[in-house]
Amino acid sequence: ETGVTQSPTHLIKTRGQQVTLRCSSQSGHNTVSWYQQALGQGPQFIFQYYREEENGRGNFPPRFSGLQFPNYSSELNVNALELDDSALYLCASSLTSGATDTQYFGPGTRLTVL
Amino acid sequence: AQSVTQPDIHITVSEGASLELRCNYSYGATPYLFWYVQSPGQGLQLLLKYFSGDTLVQGIKGFEAEFKRSQSSFNLRKPSVHWSDAAEYFCAVVNWNNNDMRFGAGTRLTVKP
Numbered sequence: 001e002t003g004v005t006q007s008p009t010h011l012i013k014t015r016g017q018q019v020t021l022r023c024s025s026q027s028g029h030n031t032v033s034w035y036q037q038a039l040g041q042g043p044q045f046i047f048q049y050y051r052e053e054e055n056g057r058g059n060f061p062p063r064f065s066g067l068q069f070p071n072y073s074s075e076l077n078v079n080a081l082e083l084d085d086s087a088l089y090l091c092a093s094s095l096t097s098g099a100t101d102t103q104y105f106g107p108g109t110r111l112t113v114l
Numbered sequence: 115a116q117s118v119t120q121p122d123i124h125i126t127v128s129e130g131a132s133l134e135l136r137c138n139y140s141y142g143a144t145p146y147l148f149w150y151v152q153s154p155g156q157g158l159q160l161l162l163k164y165f166s167g168d169t170l171v172q173g174i175k176g177f178e179a180e181f182k183r184s185q186s187s188f189n190l191r192k193p194s195v196h197w198s199d200a201a202e203y204f205c206a207v208v209n210w211n212n213n214d215m216r217f218g219a220g221t222r223l224t225v226k227p
Contacts, residue, residue, distance in 0.1 A: 004157065033215070042204050043204070043215075045214045090158070099209075100163070107156055
């Protein structure tokens with residue numbers, strides 16, 4: 001069984017640019033959640049996708065957007081990058097969208113914005 | 115909105131000693147509570163979760179947690195710590211209306227030989 005994978009591992013961008021991060025769900029999982037983890041902090045919920053539809057969103061501006069594909073892989077897009085967007089971005093997949101479902105996390109993508 | 119507080123930023127224990135990591139939550143309804151562990155360079159791994167029923171929850175790696183509604187707490191415990199338990203530990207509560215999972219700031223555990 002393949003776990004959750006994310007690409008790339010590391011990324012460096014400059015302020016104002018756009019970035020796309022990718023996530024492959026664990027086999028059989030139809031739900032993906034994205035989190036931002038700043039240095040020394042706990043993860044913050046960005047949004048969740050269930051069967052290709054956004055299924056919940058945290059307190060992040062619209063320049064954070066996402067997609068989920070028919071194979072349930074997912075992308076996180078961030079436009080107009082700001083310095084504060086520098087963080088570890090984690091995705092997690094779960095069997096369904098239920099709040100009690102166990103989320104399986106990937107290793108994350110480290111984004112640095114200069 | 116729901117929130118989680120982990121009062122201890124860093125804890126050091128000796129190998130073989132017992133461990134308790136504190137977690138206090140704020141949530142208007144019945145909370146769904148979780149404990150995750152994060153090792154360097156790795157994603158988060160679920161240790162245990164609580165939704166209802168028995169307030170003492172058993173998890174993986176010998177961890178357990180006790181839900182105390184009167185104290186709004188969900189403390190994590192382990193009777194005997196191993197060097198491999200050194201990691202960052204996060205408590206979380208989920209808002210089941212929008213699946214917003216709120217994490218605490220984490221507690222870093224150091225294990226002395």
